[in-house]
Amino acid sequence: MTASSTIRRAPLLALYAAFVFAFIYLPIVVLVLYSFNRDGVGGFPPRHFTLRWYTQLFADSAMWDSLLNSLLVASASVALSLALGLLAALALDRADFPGKTLFRRLVLLPLILPGIITGLSLLMFAVFAGAQLSLLTVLLGHSTALVSVATTELFAGLQKLDRAQEEASLDLGATPWQTFWRITLPNLKLSLIAAGLLIFTLSMDEIAVTFFLIGRDNTLPLEIWARLRRGITPEINAISTLIFVVSVGLIVIWYHLRARSLGGSSQEFLE
Amino acid sequence: MYSRAYKSIVALPPLAWVAAFLLLPYALMFVHSLWAVGEGVIVHHWNLDNYKVLFTNPLYAEVLFRTMRIAASVTLCSILLGYPLAYYLAFHAGVRKELLYQLVIVPLWVSYLVRGYAWKTILGSDGVLNGFLEYLHFTREPVGFFLYSPFAVVLVLTHIYTPFVFLPIYAAVEHIPRPLLEASQDLGASPVQTFRRVILPLSLPGLLAGATFAFVLSLGDFLAPLLVGGPSGTMIANVVESLFGAAFDWPLGAAISVGILVITISLLFLSEFLERRWAFK
Numbered sequence: 001m002t003a004s005s006t007i008r009r010a011p012l013l014a015l016y017a018a019f020v021f022a023f024i025y026l027p028i029v030v031l032v033l034y035s036f037n038r039d040g041v042g043g044f045p046p047r048h049f050t051l052r053w054y055t056q057l058f059a060d061s062a063m064w065d066s067l068l069n070s071l072l073v074a075s076a077s078v079a080l081s082l083a084l085g086l087l088a089a090l091a092l093d094r095a096d097f098p099g100k101t102l103f104r105r106l107v108l109l110p111l112i113l114p115g116i117i118t119g120l121s122l123l124m125f126a127v128f129a130g131a132q133l134s135l136l137t138v139l140l141g142h143s144t145a146l147v148s149v150a151t152t153e154l155f156a157g158l159q160k161l162d163r164a165q166e167e168a169s170l171d172l173g174a175t176p177w178q179t180f181w182r183i184t185l186p187n188l189k190l191s192l193i194a195a196g197l198l199i200f201t202l203s204m205d206e207i208a209v210t211f212f213l214i215g216r217d218n219t220l221p222l223e224i225w226a227r228l229r230r231g232i233t234p235e236i237n238a239i240s241t242l243i244f245v246v247s248v249g250l251i252v253i254w255y256h257l258r259a260r261s262l263g264g265s266s267q268e269f270l271e
Numbered sequence: 272m273y274s275r276a277y278k279s280i281v282a283l284p285p286l287a288w289v290a291a292f293l294l295l296p297y298a299l300m301f302v303h304s305l306w307a308v309g310e311g312v313i314v315h316h317w318n319l320d321n322y323k324v325l326f327t328n329p330l331y332a333e334v335l336f337r338t339m340r341i342a343a344s345v346t347l348c349s350i351l352l353g354y355p356l357a358y359y360l361a362f363h364a365g366v367r368k369e370l371l372y373q374l375v376i377v378p379l380w381v382s383y384l385v386r387g388y389a390w391k392t393i394l395g396s397d398g399v400l401n402g403f404l405e406y407l408h409f410t411r412e413p414v415g416f417f418l419y420s421p422f423a424v425v426l427v428l429t430h431i432y433t434p435f436v437f438l439p440i441y442a443a444v445e446h447i448p449r450p451l452l453e454a455s456q457d458l459g460a461s462p463v464q465t466f467r468r469v470i471l472p473l474s475l476p477g478l479l480a481g482a483t484f485a486f487v488l489s490l491g492d493f494l495a496p497l498l499v500g501g502p503s504g505t506m507i508a509n510v511v512e513s514l515f516g517a518a519f520d521w522p523l524g525a526a527i528s529v530g531i532l533v534i535t536i537s538l539l540f541l542s543e544f545l546e547r548r549w550a551f552k
Binding site for chain 2: 009010013016017023024026027028030031034041042043044084085088091095097103107109110112113117120123124125128140147151166167198201202205207208212221224225228232236237243244251252255
């Protein structure tokens with residue numbers, strides 16, 4: 001008997017699963033398809049293939065400026081969130097201090113809190129501190145929201161780490177500092193890269209928090225948002241298609257790195 | 272094994288960050304909710320009027336109830352789509368399990384905006400769905416009610432949160448020890464009985480985690496209503512957004528935000544409590 005005979009067949013359930021997949025992927029397929037449609041968004045069926053919307057997009061300098069802003073904010077968010085997330089994960093893994101449970105809850109809160117709360121509370125903080133809204137306040141918002149992601153991801157990595165190596169290093173006379181750089185950090189490399197990719201993707205896409213903290217320079221999602229208020233254009237299909245392709249690429253890399261760094265599947269994420 | 276110095280060095284910067292950029296801003300939000308607006312500026316006149324307005328003006332209760340209804344519909348629809356999918360993947364997908372799992376994961380992280388926008392192009396009165404219906408000669412004139420309705424908001428949010436609900440359910444179902452199912456079957460239970468008495472109870476913590484996530488994040492969403500909701504799809508976070516924007520009444524907006532925060536945190540605690548009670552021991 002082969003493995004397939006132990007799996008009971010359930011044609012109705014299979015059909016339903018196919019329907020759910022169709023629901024998940026239908027909008028994305030439509031989006032991509034219509035980005036090549038000469039007659040623009042809407043109507044059926046799409047006909048007359050064109051690359052016009054992409055050429056229009058490539059000539060759109062406001063869009064590229066906002067992309068540059070997004071790349072800046074996302075890179076800085078990755079650096080800041082990883083640094084703080086690593087320290088927070090180390091603290092949760094190894095230190096005991098009063099209020100540790102509260103600290104853990106607070107760090108993770110922005111992960112589950114609606115973006116509007118994080119965004120507005122930081123807006124009030126910026127006003128209180130007398131700071132001008134700019135890409136810096138956006139960076140602050142992204143980092144505050146994404147430290148939670150870095151902390152969960154790196155904490156999971158630390159839990160799988162072999163403590164014996166660090167003990168050996170310390171026993172053999174290395175300072176804690178040397179042990180950190182030569183043992184802890186290299187062992188966490190995959191987790192760090194995986195978390196970094198995830199944070200980068202999430203920061204590139206962020207709107208809810210950014211919405212309240214944006215100054216004069218738009219990030220890419222906010223530039224698209226502003227144009228949507230004026231109406232739908234196929235150019236937005238084109239940029240959305242490109243965003244989709246890039247996110248999928250990054251996420252597939254992330255998934256494989258994470259599966260490797262945790263030595264198994266990454267199903268535990270939301271547990 | 273780690274020295275005191277090591278522990279303080281790793282703990283202090285994140286603690287300081289949390290205090291400065293989470294605790295202090297939340298405190299500021301609360302403080303703002305106790306202030307007032309006079310002649311276009313925020314005056315530090317301590318009072319509870321903002322909360323009184325929330326409880327006495329029926330407009331806010333109405334929007335809050337609509338928001339809860341939308342969030343509950345989204346949660347229910349996401350479970351109805353996500354649970355069977357998780358069940359199928361865990362028990363019937365065979366060798367394609369890993370591939371299908373990744374296919375659910377990928378859209379999870381694909382831009383909220385991209386997905387919301389895609390639905391807007393589908394549902395609009397000269398959108399793809401109307402074009403399709405006319406192409407099939409089902410309708411002659413564009414149907415207007417697809418877009419700019421609570422229905423559209425539920426659809427978009429369900430699309431976004433179904434993978435989030437799927438994930439913890441799948442993890443729970445996948446971890447059910449297979450011998451339990453075989454025992455149930457050997458003892459004469461029908462597949463339906465096995466599902467009701469074994470699989471469902473053991474997957475409840477995962478179901479709860481997913482449901483909480485979908486409900487809480489839908490509750491505070493303001494982008495889907497702005498994108499596809501129209502006036503009849505306005506949610507509580509939209510009220511907050513307009514109070515902080517055009518309407519310029521930060522104190523009242525802050526009071527509603529505090530309300531959202533309190534509801535969210537209570538739900539998280541409730542969910543954690545129930546999860547612990549229902550956990551498989």
